[in-house]
Amino acid sequence: MRVLHTIAELRSALAGTRDIALVPTMGNLHDGHLALVRQARARAGDSGLVVASIFVNRLQFAPHEDFDRYPRTLERDGELLDGAGCDIVFAPAEDELYAQPQTFKVVPDAALADLLEGHFRPGFFTGVCTVVMKLLCIVQPRWAVFGKKDYQQLMVITRMVEQFALPVEVIAGETRRADDGLALSSRNGYLDPAERARAVQLAQALQAMAAAIGQGERDLAAIEARAMQTMHEQGWVPDYLTLRRRADLLAPQAGDLEGGTPLVALAAARLGHTRLIDNLEF
Template identity: 65%
Template sequence: MLIHHTIAAQRAALRGRAPIAFVPTMGNLHEGHLALVRQARAAAGPDGQVVCSIFVNRLQFAPHEDFDRYPRTLERDCALLREAGCDHVFAPDEAELYPEPQGYKVQPPSALADILEGHFRPGFFTGVCTVVAKLFHIVQPHIAVFGKKDYQQLMVIRRMVAQMALPIEILGGETLRNAQGLALSSRNGYLSDEQREQALLLSRTLRDMLQRHAAGAALEETEAWAMAQLSAAGWAPDYMVLRRQHDLGTPAAGDALVALGAAKLGNTRLIDNIEGRGA
């Protein structure tokens, strides 16, 4: 496995190589990330190249968020990636990827990007789309893999690739959970042992939302119930909603649904989602 810290080195290493499967990350890797790398390995085939980027992207953090304390664990991450079948790690520093202020940015449509996560984190998806577009231009992958845990992000990236006519197949990786059902996340490292147990309430409530709605409960009633459940347990929920899977719009009868939630447990903000069938 080769590690590249400059754009020129990464491009040179991939010149003439195909197919290329790409997994962009911010590092501090866990088994969920590694599953995406293995998915990329399978998609690329034995003769393909698997690239994983590690870059903590300032553009997608608001001033009050955890950019400075986000864990940087490059040496450990590289060891894990080597075992997972990665061929190249692209790990630029900020001056390499943003040598001057990034004045040109990718602005996704507000109908998709300014709801849910985009509503509570203004500018988040502009930051995501800008860095991903830049990484796509550097790596020039044929395949890119993103986790379904960041459900809205996966949808935003898919739409960007389609509208920009980029020759990249976007694959979604299933959310990995621990034995108790907690979705794997880098931010789980901020939780105490007690909070890890409490964190299971988020996924349980999302599953209950789907079940209650399938049993005939109205959409607004189900969402209000879920918000109250988390609030009563000491959480600070941002949203607990049921949406259509294909566009995150308000569902109609028969639509395939996804329950999505975001809430703070102590000082740690967690997100999760569960797909389900329509009522």
């Protein structure tokens, strides 16, 4: 496995290879990331190349968020990626990927990007789309693999690729969970032991919401309010716990609930100083 730091080096290494699978990450990897790399490896096959990018993207962090303290663990990440079947790690410095101020940006459709995460983190998806577009242009992969844990992000990126007719297939990787059900996340490392023991409550809240629908309850506002209240009582500060249609992340209507429309429960909440997100399709 090679670790490359410049665009020129990467393009030289990829020249002549058509079957390239890209896994964009911000590093500080866990088994959820490695599962995406293994998925990419299966797509690229023995003759293709798997590229994992590691770059903490300033454009998607608000000034009060954790850009400066986000863990940079390149040496450990490289060892994990090597074991997962990665061929090339692209780990550019900030002044390599943004050699000049990134004044040209990709602004996603507000109908999808300004709700949920976009509402609580204004500008987040513009930062995500801009860096992903740049990585896709640099790597020119045939496949790009993203995890479902960042559910809305996956939808935004998929729509971006479709609308720009980019020659890349977006592959969704299932959320990986710890034994107690907590979704794996780089930010789980911020939790102290007591918080970590309680963190599974977020997944449990989503399960309770889905169960309520399955048991015939149809008052969405009541289901969501109950979930929010439960999280407050358990010491969380929730941004949202909500039920949405998978297709567009809009609130389901009565016909959706009776007609079996695929739904997803989504949540974002802060436990101590750590903000966690999760989702559950049903």
